[in-house]
Amino acid sequence: MKRLLNLQPSRFSRVLLGLLPLALILLVYLVASDLRLAANPDDKLLPSLAQMGDAISRMALEPNRRTGEYIFWVDTFSSLQRLLLGVLIAASLGLVIGLLTGSLPLFGAGFSPLLTILSLIPPLALLPVLFIVFGLGELSKVALIAIGITPFIARDIQRRAQEIPVEQLIKAQTLGANTLQVMIRVLLPQLMPRLLDAVRLSLGAGWLFLIAAEAIASTDGLGYRIFLVRRYMAMDVIIPYVAWITLLAFVLDQLLAWFSRRLYPWHGKGGV
Template sequence: MRLINIKPSRPLAVFLMLLPFAAVVVAYAIGSEIRLAANPSDKLLPAPSTVWDTAVRLITEADRRSGRILFWHDTWASLQRLALGIGISAFIGLVFGLAIGLLPLMRSFLAQFVAVLSMIPPLALLPILFIVFGLGELSKVVLIVVGTLPFLIRDLSQRVIEVPQEMIVKAQTLGASSWVIALRVALPQLMPRLILAVRLSLGPAWLFLIAAEAIASDLGLGYRIFLVRRYLAMDVILTYVIWITLLAFLIDWALRWLSRRFFPWAEEGL
């Protein structure tokens, strides 16, 4: 039997899924043990127990000066910025994706412009955004929008173009206007793709958020990571990195569930 025809059973699939994670944990534990055996004061690879104790302390203990648990305040601040940036990008991307995909005039007018914008490295614009919008919340949100919006527009407009032409012709035959075609024909086809596009843009969005928080912020997950790096507090950094990864996974899982719940007719990969 060829390898391409071998499908794992459910238990084997779960085992194979967990195996890389277990391998990373074991490799880290071995590396930490070797370094700490050579130098007990080594800070580069703290023991897993040290990382766990630090995580418990960060999650449960309040800051002495402010009286707040900074871990949760950092999380809330970053999630607010992320949600606002992604939400604005999704809305604008949906509107322009529909317009470019459905209207040939808009396609000729904006398609190449958006394509050129998507080539600009968003992080290169960060100093400009700080100058124009200041060092507050607005510049961080704008960076996420600037970094994710061109991709969303291009992806969604292409999906609209791929809507079967027969559906649009039938709608016009029944007397539907361009507005009705956009809302009743193209939009339902576009929503599952919008969720998928948002899922794909979450990785870059986290990158832009952490970069902005690291440079100009006094609260947030990225700010805290870059604040403690000067003390080589790898246990704190690893705790925050693991937490960011878990948050990203949970958001992605929620979006995937949303797609399956409300758009079960969409293709299986969404």
């Protein structure tokens, strides 16, 4: 008899088991919504699927009477633009800082303590400073995302660089490679898949900083819309927006995983 510890689900079973908790949550919500609406048809706390569908349909498929824009898609585009730009800046800075501090001992000794201190500063505490310095426009929102996740990515890349066997560096130098060549030809190719992993892990924090910035000072965006309609208790808009953000985050995560498998098939399979 196999122990539970050793049981491995098949691919189909894995998908089924993954969907089961989601189905249970949906079932509980539907039952609770039906009970509340039966007691009070005007209840706004737990709207039905039909009510949420109607609300999102108006925002996604009907142009705004004042601006002529499709609000749902404008919010989505604005938020994705800010998030992707902030993550791109953070990934670039994190890679450079992590590579330098992880491969150059002198550089690491000088900047590692500073990097550790910066990683301990709550990024949301800097939001008022960013608004004062950069204004209430796009730059402050992108800067918050970049500042918030760059230290995490940099420290992860630094650690990964330090884990690369020193024998590889010695061999490259024995063959005549200088410092820059070792960093570009030996370290960088091995750090790129780790960078994608670090970006995947930091996406959740990136969404948090984005929504916080949009909620405080913005005229569009998914976070802005959620905090705008909360004053009306418009749960038929808030819940679909939260679900949409979750779906977008999942799709971005899977895209990064797909790129990692395609570009670096050796990563995670015992390769160095």
